[in-house]
Amino acid sequence: MSLSDLIVTILVISVTLGGTLGICSYLIWLERKLSAAMQDRLGPNRVGPAGLFQPIADGLKFILKEEFTPKYVDKFLFTLAPCVSVFTTLLAFAVVPFGPMERTFEWFRFVVAPGVDIGLVFVFAVTSLAVYGIILGGWASNNKYSVLGALRSSAQVISYELPLGMSVLGIALLSGTLNLEQIAMKQGAVGILGWNVWVQPLACLIFFTAALAESNRLPFDLPECEQELVGGYHTEYSAMKFAMFFLAEYAHVITVSFLTSILFFGAWYFPGISTPTSDYPLAWVVGLAVLFFKVLCCIVFIMLLRWTIPRFRFDQLMNLAWKGLIPLALLNVVCVMLTLHFDQSRWWLALTSIGLFLGAGALSLTLQRSPRPTSSVALRRAA
Amino acid sequence: MSDPKNADPKDEVRWVDEPALGFWESTFVPAIVQGLRTTIRHVVDRKPVTQQFPEQKPELPPNYRGVHRLNRDEQGRVKCVACFMCATACPAHCIAIEAAPAPWEDRDKYPATFVIDELKCIYCGMCEEACPCDAIELTSQFDISAISREQMLFDREKLLSIYDATANLPDDPVRTHRGALGPASELEVQPASPPTRPVGDPAKEAVVGPKPTPKEPAGANLVAPHLPIPGAPTYSDAASAPRRRKDG
Numbered sequence: 001m002s003l004s005d006l007i008v009t010i011l012v013i014s015v016t017l018g019g020t021l022g023i024c025s026y027l028i029w030l031e032r033k034l035s036a037a038m039q040d041r042l043g044p045n046r047v048g049p050a051g052l053f054q055p056i057a058d059g060l061k062f063i064l065k066e067e068f069t070p071k072y073v074d075k076f077l078f079t080l081a082p083c084v085s086v087f088t089t090l091l092a093f094a095v096v097p098f099g100p101m102e103r104t105f106e107w108f109r110f111v112v113a114p115g116v117d118i119g120l121v122f123v124f125a126v127t128s129l130a131v132y133g134i135i136l137g138g139w140a141s142n143n144k145y146s147v148l149g150a151l152r153s154s155a156q157v158i159s160y161e162l163p164l165g166m167s168v169l170g171i172a173l174l175s176g177t178l179n180l181e182q183i184a185m186k187q188g189a190v191g192i193l194g195w196n197v198w199v200q201p202l203a204c205l206i207f208f209t210a211a212l213a214e215s216n217r218l219p220f221d222l223p224e225c226e227q228e229l230v231g232g233y234h235t236e237y238s239a240m241k242f243a244m245f246f247l248a249e250y251a252h253v254i255t256v257s258f259l260t261s262i263l264f265f266g267a268w269y270f271p272g273i274s275t276p277t278s279d280y281p282l283a284w285v286v287g288l289a290v291l292f293f294k295v296l297c298c299i300v301f302i303m304l305l306r307w308t309i310p311r312f313r314f315d316q317l318m319n320l321a322w323k324g325l326i327p328l329a330l331l332n333v334v335c336v337m338l339t340l341h342f343d344q345s346r347w348w349l350a351l352t353s354i355g356l357f358l359g360a361g362a363l364s365l366t367l368q369r370s371p372r373p374t375s376s377v378a379l380r381r382a383a
Numbered sequence: 384m385s386d387p388k389n390a391d392p393k394d395e396v397r398w399v400d401e402p403a404l405g406f407w408e409s410t411f412v413p414a415i416v417q418g419l420r421t422t423i424r425h426v427v428d429r430k431p432v433t434q435q436f437p438e439q440k441p442e443l444p445p446n447y448r449g450v451h452r453l454n455r456d457e458q459g460r461v462k463c464v465a466c467f468m469c470a471t472a473c474p475a476h477c478i479a480i481e482a483a484p485a486p487w488e489d490r491d492k493y494p495a496t497f498v499i500d501e502l503k504c505i506y507c508g509m510c511e512e513a514c515p516c517d518a519i520e521l522t523s524q525f526d527i528s529a530i531s532r533e534q535m536l537f538d539r540e541k542l543l544s545i546y547d548a549t550a551n552l553p554d555d556p557v558r559t560h561r562g563a564l565g566p567a568s569e570l571e572v573q574p575a576s577p578p579t580r581p582v583g584d585p586a587k588e589a590v591v592g593p594k595p596t597p598k599e600p601a602g603a604n605l606v607a608p609h610l611p612i613p614g615a616p617t618y619s620d621a622a623s624a625p626r627r628r629k630d631g
Contacts, residue, residue: 037431040425304422364409
């Protein structure tokens with residue numbers, strides 16, 4: 001690796017890290033404003049115009065607050081846990097292209113680690129490590145509620161890893177590669193009809209749902225559900241350590257939104273505005289803007305969902321994963337395999353996706369719970 | 384009830400089955416779409432109900448019960464006659480009064496000290512109901528604060544100063560008998576002679592409180608004794624006058 005390569009990589013890493021963390025803080029502002037609007041409130045409006053300096057004030061508060069470590073915690077793991085959490089979510093971003101890849105400059109490129117052929121596998125491998133941060137945090141806290149939250153989280157993450165991986169398996173088969181850049185470019189070469197969401201709508205739905213569960217966002221925020229678990233795995237955390245868990249969650253939301261846009265919605269391409277052949281000046285800026293707009297839409301949708309759907313009960317959460325998403329994802333992969341093997345048109349997959357979805361609905365109709373047993377008093381009287 | 388076979392069917396636990404899901408319900412889609420529509424409607428059509436408190440004062444209901452005040456009569460003296468009715472009525476026992484012989488001709492006693500613990504008070508308004516001469520009233524002031532518990536013990540001067548601050552506000556008019564002492568002081572049968580001063584009478588002193596102060600302490604508005612009060616409403620006027628302002 002030459003020196004210039006090293007400099008470029010360091011530049012890209014600093015831009016990515018700084019950008020992600022900066023966007024994170026303003027995502028919190030956006031989320032607070034949006035949730036305020038949804039609840040007929042005003043949201044932060046005291047610090048700066050429209051509360052725009054609120055994230056800075058929050059950050060200062062987190063840094064200056066007393067960082068309390070309870071007496072009976074495992075100090076090493078207790079400190080390590082938030083670091084693992086942030087590290088893994090940020091590391092996943094290494095292979096995610098965040099700009100038009102074909103317009104790489106000499107001094108800059110739009111991905112930290114270019115040309116990783118197992119990009120998709122890398123992302124899932126690393127993001128599933130994030131559960132270590134949660135489990136370590138809950139376990140090292142020496143607190144029952146923390147452990148309960150952490151255990152729920154491990155069960156949840158392990159369950160949702162499966163549909164998450166399987167939903168993108170179809171994309172990988174269709175694109176013939178696990179490289180995120182290649183997947184994006186293949187979609188761009190065809191145009192808007194090449195977007196994977198048209199041939200894999202079910203996979204998109206499963207991926208999005210499972211990814212929400214992976215990032216511990218509502219309606220899947222069981223590990224930190226306040227009503228039952230005080231604060232969940234981060235009950236004992238304060239100041240910057242707590243902020244790091246929070247940061248990890250938001251970074252995860254960003255990663256998930258990037259992945260959704262890249263895998264299913266044509267990445268930085270949009271017909272007429274940004275195509276692989278558009279050669280007007282500053283085309284890379286437009287490409288960047290297109291991708292960021294898609295990501296923003298995704299994030300706003302996640303925030304809308306947060307205040308729309310109530311939290312799942314734990315058994316419902318498990319039911320959804322094991323009885324709903326995993327069989328559907330599996331059948332979807334089988335459909336993709338059959339289509340590719342028999343060399344049929346890809347558009348059959350759109351039909352099979354819809355068919356699978358409707359079939360799942362119809363199946364759950366026939367599997368309705370049998371009526372409850374009558375009360376013991378009535379049973380005894382009948383006897 | 385002990386024999387399950389003879390149990391009244393009405394006492395049984397009734398099992399209520401959740402309604403069966405239809406096809407669309409079991410796909411979650413209509414519920415999510417419906418919910419998202421509600422959420423998005425609130426974002427697009429923003430109608431915040433937040434009141435920006437320090438800048439924007441809340442609209443209080445007319446019978447709002449805030450901090451107390453001790454009313455003054457038309458000569459600026461404290462209206463209270465230290466009858467202890469409010470302290471007796473108070474369910475929170477937050478009123479402490481020490482009575483002293485009044486330096487004025489028109490009443491027997493007046494409060495030498497009158498302390499309300501605003502932290503103990505539950506703002507029920509019973510003191511106001513109980514007061515026979517409308518001396519204590521609850522204002523609509525609610526934003527009182529202090530940096531110690533002692534500062535929240537409001538003494539007579541503080542309560543009178545609240546009167547001075549609020550009596551002419553549109554929100555807090557003096558509700559009844561403005562300037563007059565109140566119906567209890569205007570009974571048909573007035574004492575024939577001026578009330579005897581309990582000077583040097585230890586038995587009476589113990590009843591009414593500490594050593595009588597001939598003059599009000601500094602800060603109070605001392606006005607010469609005055610009887611009868613010109614223009615004061617009679618007892619019958621008072622009975623027909625509205626008890627509470629702004630009601631109805």
